Amino acid sequence: xxxxxxxxxxxxxxxxxxxxxxxxxxxxxxxxxxxxxxxxxxxxxxxxxxxxxxxxxxxxxxxxxxxxxxxxxxxxxxxxxxxxxxxxxxxxxxxxxxxxxxxxxxxxxxxxxxxxxxxxxxxxxxxxxxxxxxxxxxxxxxxxxxxxxxxxxxxxxxxxxxxxxxxxxxxxxxxxxxxxxxxxxxxxxxxxxxxxx
Amino acid sequence: xxxxxxxxxxxxxxxxxxxxxxxxxxxxxxxxxxxxxxxxxxxxxxxxxxxxxxxxxxxxxxxxxxxxxxxxxxxxxxxxxxxxxxxxxxxxxxxxxxxxxxxxxxxxxxxxxxxxxxxxxxxxxxxxxxxxxxxxxxxxxxxxxxxxxxxxxxxxxxxxxxxxxxxxxxxxxxxxxxxxxxxxxxxxxxxxxxxxxxxxxxxxxxxxxxxxxxxxxxxxxxxxxxxxxxxxxxx
Numbered sequence: 001x002x003x004x005x006x007x008x009x010x011x012x013x014x015x016x017x018x019x020x021x022x023x024x025x026x027x028x029x030x031x032x033x034x035x036x037x038x039x040x041x042x043x044x045x046x047x048x049x050x051x052x053x054x055x056x057x058x059x060x061x062x063x064x065x066x067x068x069x070x071x072x073x074x075x076x077x078x079x080x081x082x083x084x085x086x087x088x089x090x091x092x093x094x095x096x097x098x099x100x101x102x103x104x105x106x107x108x109x110x111x112x113x114x115x116x117x118x119x120x121x122x123x124x125x126x127x128x129x130x131x132x133x134x135x136x137x138x139x140x141x142x143x144x145x146x147x148x149x150x151x152x153x154x155x156x157x158x159x160x161x162x163x164x165x166x167x168x169x170x171x172x173x174x175x176x177x178x179x180x181x182x183x184x185x186x187x188x189x190x191x192x193x194x195x196x197x
Numbered sequence: 198x199x200x201x202x203x204x205x206x207x208x209x210x211x212x213x214x215x216x217x218x219x220x221x222x223x224x225x226x227x228x229x230x231x232x233x234x235x236x237x238x239x240x241x242x243x244x245x246x247x248x249x250x251x252x253x254x255x256x257x258x259x260x261x262x263x264x265x266x267x268x269x270x271x272x273x274x275x276x277x278x279x280x281x282x283x284x285x286x287x288x289x290x291x292x293x294x295x296x297x298x299x300x301x302x303x304x305x306x307x308x309x310x311x312x313x314x315x316x317x318x319x320x321x322x323x324x325x326x327x328x329x330x331x332x333x334x335x336x337x338x339x340x341x342x343x344x345x346x347x348x349x350x351x352x353x354x355x356x357x358x359x360x361x362x363x364x365x366x367x368x369x370x371x372x373x374x375x376x377x378x379x380x381x382x383x384x385x386x387x388x389x390x391x392x393x394x395x396x397x398x399x400x401x402x403x404x405x406x407x408x409x410x411x412x413x414x415x416x417x418x419x420x421x422x423x424x425x426x427x428x429x430x431x432x
Binding site: 003006011025088093101112120122127129142 | 243282
């Protein structure tokens with residue numbers, strides 16, 4: 001339920017953007033009677049580490065995945081350490097800067113199992129909005145956030161009709177997966193508003 | 198999607214929120230361009246229409262196929278997963294879907310946010326099928342491929358969707374051929390697409406295909422998705 005692979009941004013920005021996903025394998029682990037309980041336990045652990053966003057709790061009972069977003073690798077390291085200790089046997093995927101993830105897992109005696117690399121965007125790129133807008137819209141993996149809504153809220157911020165934090169919250173609404181990074185959104189909105197005024 | 202024009206007060210909330218800019222204001226009424234609408238239902242769920250003028254239409258074939266390729270809430274009949282993709286590498290530590298001698302390739306047409314016609318899929322699948330690839334059987338795209346030549350169902354080709362995800366795997370030695378196809382299609386396609394490569398990490402941590410990518414002029418982005426191997430087959 002997430003496409004956290006092609007998030008746009010410079011390395012420095014991506015350092016504040018990590019998505020964790022826990023997933024039950026269909027037809028294998030989800031057959032066990034306690035599988036949902038284990039997945040929810042992971043959700044509780046993810047919640048303990050103060051995510052900037054998380055899949056709404058009401059969906060934990062039905063979704064095959066639970067996702068949460070964090071703004072620093074240190075917190076991710078701590079929570080992965082906890083997940084390792086709890087040993088719940090559910091697949092965990094960390095999305096973010098590969099170099100940082102690699103360092104983080106080696107420090108806690110884990111290994112990269114499988115990597116999904118991004119080669120980026122191809123084709124008619126002239127159809128795309130600017131990179132700054134894409135930094136916001138690609139934080140919803142299903143692309144439910146429209147570029148014009150970003151501009152709409154930038155205009156409201158510039159006119160002092162809405163706070164930047166409130167605008168980020170409004171933009172988050174169509175993204176149901178809990179992977180929209182509100183912290184980054186605030187930073188990007190501030191930058192667009194400043195540069196376009 | 199449908200907007201009841203007799204109810205619409207022209208506030209424009211739905212226009213702002215539509216991910217593919219399919220809604221316009223004409224004579225102070227919001228009108229949906231049905232060719233552009235991908236049936237994602239974002240306007241219905243999140244525009245906050247003050248007069249409840251936005252309605253989910255009962256969709257008929259072939260238009261109904263737009264929904265699983267666009268609406269994040271719609272659970273696909275085949276995958277059982279809400280959204281357009283499959284488990285791919287996310288559970289590879291349990292499923293071993295991709296073994297050490299294989300490479301996974303994910304090509305998402307229409308992403309990010311531009312949309313694609315389902316006919317665009319054939320630009321890839323007719324070429325990929327010639328070199329022999331294994332399409333992910335759980336993928337919604339695989340379900341609409343009708344023959345070994347990579348053709349898709351004729352009556353759905355004009356349907357416009359938010360994105361369509363081609364997922365496949367190949368033996369490692371075929372990666373150069375797939376990369377060449379990506380370059381070829383890039384020249385002829387009318388939309389955008391993203392590319393992802395899935396690889397099991399060798400014991401020595403050095404992945405040989407990374408070199409092949411740079412030799413063929415591809416750049417690996419610094420961010421990736423990493424399965425960290427905590428999944429297990431339960432007993």
